[in-house]
Amino acid sequence: MRRVFGSVRSRAALAATLVVAVALVAAGTAVLLALRSNLTGQAGSAADSGARKVATQLATGTAPDALDLDSDDRPVQVVDEDGRLVAASDDLEGITGTGTGAVRPEAAVTDDDHGGRGEDDDDAGDDDGGRGKVSDTTEYADGTATVDGDSADYRFAAVEVEDTAYGTLTVYAGAPLAAEQSAVSTALTSMLIGFPVLLVVVGGVTWLVTRRALRPVEGIRTEMAAITASQDLGRRVPEPDTHDEVARLARTTNETLAALEDSVDRQRRFVADASHELRSPIASLRTQLEVGAAHPELLDVDGAVEDTVRLQELAADLLLLARLDAGEQPGGGDVDLVALVREELSQRVGDRVPVAVTAPGPAHVAGSRGQLARVLGNLVDNAQRHARTAVDVTVGTDGRWVTLAVADDGGGVPEGERARVFERFVRLDDARSRDGGGAGLGLAIARDVAERHGGTLTVRTAPRGGALFELGLPRLQ
Incomplete structure (x- = not known):
């Protein structure tokens, strides 16, 4: 069961079915109540019309025993103010919901029973015709009646007639509720049959539509599972020819796969290049140590120290690159780039060519002092490796930036190589021919550190024709 309702299309179909079910029940209830109220109102109107018809006869002086009560085949009672039945339909056999349950009138009612008039009054009564007054209000009640052997539910209307020769009389007339009950029953039966069918249709359509909509997602999942199993990052998930969320998901997934493939390729090249770079100094150092062990007088201590330093520097570079690749963020400390340049350059010894510094005033940036010092050292080392007579270091500010x-x-960097020079383990031919250069990591490290600090590192032609590396960092306000 959990597996069946664990899929998106199952949950969507169930949710849609529940929502429609609630809406149908609410709408159906409202329809049934409105239908019942309307038909009950119609029955009440019919009962009121019948009651007023009889009340009018009484108001015009018709005696209760002379009333026409059987013309509509509906139950009618006439009750006096003492609750006695004075007239009723001939075929009425039982009744509830009215003023009395009697179905046969009691003893004949006379004028004397209600303080009737004498002979002298008869002549006076002839002048106004003995007209009574029919009440403007009607009271309603539901009940049952048995007419000519048939029992049914009725809506009863009660209308009073005042000032008659028999006192105040109340007329009860009923209208059958069979039409209302039949209509409500038919509507309820139709709903009970139609609602489940409609819900099944809604659930099925939602299932099919959701399944069709999610079919590309299943294709993406299947392809991702295949990529995981085969570890082939060159594969891509299918992209549907739509412009919806699924298509954007597929494109984003492929972009992620491309970035992952590029990262893995870079990692593999990095490991291969690092292994290659480490092989040479390690082999050279081993050779020198083996020769020194066999022939102590031939041990090249200076060469061994040089190879050891080279290994140490390469290991430090690899460690820093590993930390940068792992997402290490620089600190948010306040660094005065001018002070940093002057301090770092004052500690350099053994430079091949002199370094000139131009730094007019303080220039504060946010970041790691150690990493920025490493960038400066790498750039100056690279310049020392290629310069002929001089190296110039300049610090300046330009609005929100510090440069x-x-x-x-020297010979500068060819325009076609300016993007490649920042790649890891890349050394141009002239660098190789000069003194072997470094491992090709200095400029790559400098660019990565610059980007981690929210800045840039670019190269162009210097005023003296050599290379000009320019580091730009956001100025600390």
């Missing part, structure tokens, strides 16, 4: 520029007067 650190390192320029040399």
Whole structure:
């Protein structure tokens, strides 16, 4: 059961069916109540009309025993103010819901029973015709009646007639509720039959529509499962020819797969290049140590130290790149780039060419002082490796930005290589021919650190014709 209702299409079909069911029950109840009220009102109107017809006869002086009560085949009673039945339909056999349950009039009612008039009064009564007054209000009640052997439910209307020769009389007339009951029963039966069918249709249509809508999602899931099993990141999920959320999901998934494939490829190249770069100094150091062990007089201590330093620097570079790739964020400390440049350059020894510094005033940025010092060192090392006579370091501000520029007067970076020079383990031919250069990680590290600080690192031609590397960082306000 949990598996059946665990799918989206099952839950959607169930939810749609429940919503429609609630709406149908509410609408059906309202329809039944409105239908019943309307038909009951019609029955009440018919009962009121019959009661007033009899009341009019009484008001015009017709005696109760002379009333025409059987013309409509409906139950009628006439009750006096003492609750005695004075007239009733001939075929009335039983009744409830009216003023009395009697069905046969009691002893004949005379004028004397209600303080009637004498002979002298008769002549006076002839002047006004003995007319009574029919009440403007009608009271309603539901009850039952048995007429000519048939029992049924009725809507009764009660109308009073005042000032008659027999006192105040109340006329009860009924109208059958069979039409109302039949209509309500028919409507209820139709709803009980039609609602389940409609709910089944709604559930089925929702299931099919949802299944069709989610079919591309199932294709995406199946392809992702295949990619996971095969570990082939070159595969892509199918993209439906639509412009809905599923299509956007497929495109985003493919973009994620492409980024993951690129990341894995970079990681593999990184491991391969790192292994290659580590192989040379390790092999050289091992050779020197083996020679020194066999022939102590031939041990090249300076060379061994140089290879050890190279290994140490390469290991530090690899460790920093690993931390950057892991998403390490720089601190939010306040760093004065001018002070940092002056302090770091004052500690450098053994530079091949002099370094000139131009820094007019403080320039504060937010970030890691250690990582920014590493960027400066890498850029100056790169300039020292290519410069002929001088290296220039300039710090300046431009609105919301602080710039650190390192320029040399060497051969520069060809325009076609300016994007490639920031890739890891990339060394241009002239760098190789000069002194072997570094491992090709310095500029890659500098660019990654710049991006982590919300800045940029670009290269262009320096005023002296060499390379100009320009670091741009957001200025701390």
